[in-house]
Structures are given as C-alpha cells and as structure tokens.
Amino acid sequence: MIKVIHPVAGTVAMLTIASLWLSTVLSEMFASQVAIAAVKMAVPWSFLLLVPALAAAGGSGFAAAKGRQAGLIGAKIKRMPWIAANGLLVLIPSALFLASKARASEFDTSFYAVQALELAAGATNITLLGLKMRDGFKMKGRLRRRPARPVKASPL
Template sequence: MILIHCLAAIIASLCVATFFCTTVLVELFGSTMAIEAAKSLIVWPGLFVLVPSIVVAGSSGFVLAKTKGNRGGLIQNKKKRMPFIALNGLLVLVPCALLLDSWASNGGLGTRFYIVQLIELIAGAINLLLLGKNMRDGFRLTNRFRN
C-alpha cells in the first residue's frame, strides 16, 4: 500500500509541476499555437492522469494513516492539507484548465484569459507547496528523512 501511495503522490505532484512549468514557459517563450497546444494537453491527457492519481494518493493515504497512528502530528498535518488540495484542484484548477483550453482553442487569448491564467498559476503554486509538504511529512513518517 505504501508503494501505491508513494507512486500516486509522485505522479500527482509531477503532473501539477509539469502543468505549472509548461504554462509559465509557453506563456513566456511560446507562440499562440504553443499556448493552445499546452492548454489542450493539460486537459487531455493531463487531467485524466492527475485526477485519478490524486484520488489514489488520498484514499491510500487515509488507509495508511489508520495503520501508522499519530506519529507526532505528521498524519494530522497531512489530513488537514488534503481537503484544501482536493478542493483547490476541483473548484479552481480543473475549471480554470477547462476554461483556458476552451478560450485558447477559440482564439480567446485576451484579458479574461490572462486573469484566469494568473488565478490558475497561483492556485497551482499553492497546491505544489502543499503537495510538497505532504511529501516531506510522508518521507518523515517512513523514516526517509530524520528531521
């Protein structure tokens, strides 16, 4: 179960990091066609990799938490972060990705596109930070790091 949880968490984190970095790079250095392609790829296959990996990581994490006890509050910290990560993803990141893909594919790279893009980047950065903290605490739970 630990291996499944770890792999799912790594896949989810890599997806969010890839989406974030791709968005920043394509906005800074890419053409309109590159922006359209990036937004399309984030939706498909991106979201169809990300969403299941978050579900598997979250559900396997809850199963593992029952077997680990409190462990100095590390599990409680992870449990507190997960609802925010999930809600941020479902209520902000997924709708932003769908909107941005739709607008980009229809040539709508105007002001509203960039406002929503900024919201998506901020929400993505927050989720990356929280996923990173969960990963750090997970490593501590399995004695991968001593701090």
Template sequence: MSAKLHAAAGTVALLTIVTFWTSTVIVETTGTHEQVASAKMAILYGMILLIPAMATAGASGAKLGKRMKLPVVAEKSRRMKLIAGNGLLVLLPSAVFLALRAQAGMFDSLFYTVQALELLAGATNITLLSLNLRDGLTLSRRRACG
C-alpha cells in the same frame, strides 16, 4: 492499500502538477498563441493522469493514516483536503476554461486573469503536496526504525 502505492500516486500527482505549471510558464512567456493553445489542451488531457493519481493518493493516505494519531498525519490530511478543494474548484475549471478559450483564440484580459489564478492555485498545490511528501518521508523513516 500499501504505502508504496500511496507514495507512487502522490509522486505522480506532484510531478504532473509541476509539469503543468512549468509548461504553462514557459509557453506563456516564449510561445505563440498556437503553442499556448496546444499546451492548454495537453494539460486538459493530462487530467486523465492527474485525477486518478490524486484520488489514489488521497484514498490510500486516508487508509494508511486511519490508525495513526500523530499530529503529522492530521496535518497531511488537512492539506490533502485543501489540495483536493483547490483542484476541483479552481484548477480543473480553469483548465477547461483556458483550453476552450485558447482554442478559440480568445487571449484577452479574462484569459490572463484566469491564467494567473491557475498559476497561483497550482503553486499552492505544489507547495502543499511537497510538504505532504516531506512528512510522508518522515513517517516512512519512523516506520522503518520502529
């Protein structure tokens, strides 16, 4: 797999999560319950884009970094494992839960507790993906120069 495919997949994943996170904050602070429910369903459907992008970024990154023994590559790999775990264990189940709950009009303390957890996990993944992007750009400059 090419470095360009890896970069594209990682960028799509990062931008998708940023869009989900920003949409959530905006709709939760300014929208109606109906708008929140619509946003939650859109995020759930958006997983059709996010999951393949994350899988492609992870698989292509593993393949690209396989021959490299640089500490930055090991750090990117470690971060990707945290990102994947956070996504599969927190973000995806939260998206399903929140979408179902919002569709049912159940905006109670449990909804908002899970919403807060989702925002925290999303911010964590945004940070980790941003660090991976930074390090990927550094690696690509190394390849171009050497």
C-alpha cells in the same frame, strides 16, 4: 500494497501538477500563441492521469493512517481538503475555461486573468503536496533533521 501505491501515486500527482505548471509558464514566456494554445488544450487531457493519481494517493493515505490523526499524519490529512478544493473549485474550471479560450484563439484579458489565478492555485497545490511529501519522508525516516551548527561569535 498500500506502501507502494501511496508514494507512487503521490509522486505521479506531484510531477503531473509541476509539469503542467512549468509547461504553462514556459509557453507563456517563450512560445507562440499556437504553442500556448496547444499547452492549454492538452491540460484537460492530463486529468485522466492526475485525478486517479490524486484519488489513489488520498485513498491509500487514509487507509495507511488507520484512523490516526495526530502528529505528521494529522498534518497531512488536514492539507488534503485544501488540495482537493483548490483542484475542484479553481484548477479544473480554470483549465477547461482556458482550453476553450485557447481553442478559439481568444487571448484576451479574461484569459490572462484566469491564467494568473490558475498559476497561483497550481503553485499553492504544488506547495501543499510538497509539504505532504516532506512529512511522509519524515515519517518514514528518509528525511532527517540536521543538527544545528553552533554559531561562532565574530570578534569585534
């Protein structure tokens, strides 16, 4: 069961964060303030999907590791506290602040400063989750290293 829960929950978490990040960027670049407000007010509702997905991925990952901490498993485990701290200390408070500001139609300097922080923290989590996913693929043999091609010397 863990072999199913872990990759599904991790994929759901990654796709949720990526879609939130992309929705924010696209709405800020191309949409009206009404659309931006709609995106910002929808983000906290996504926590109903995202938080359980992250918890299921983390819990099932620890269970699957069975106490091992070396190699790729160790690398994956070391990234999890950073992902969690980033989410709990930066992303969730930022999302709630931005939803509140958007609801009041207050698109001021503080809104955009926190928006920039949220985008940077979101990109960081996407990167960290992507690295965890890559390591998981390597562990399962789904991602193989390609042999290096020899470099031909160019005639001068």
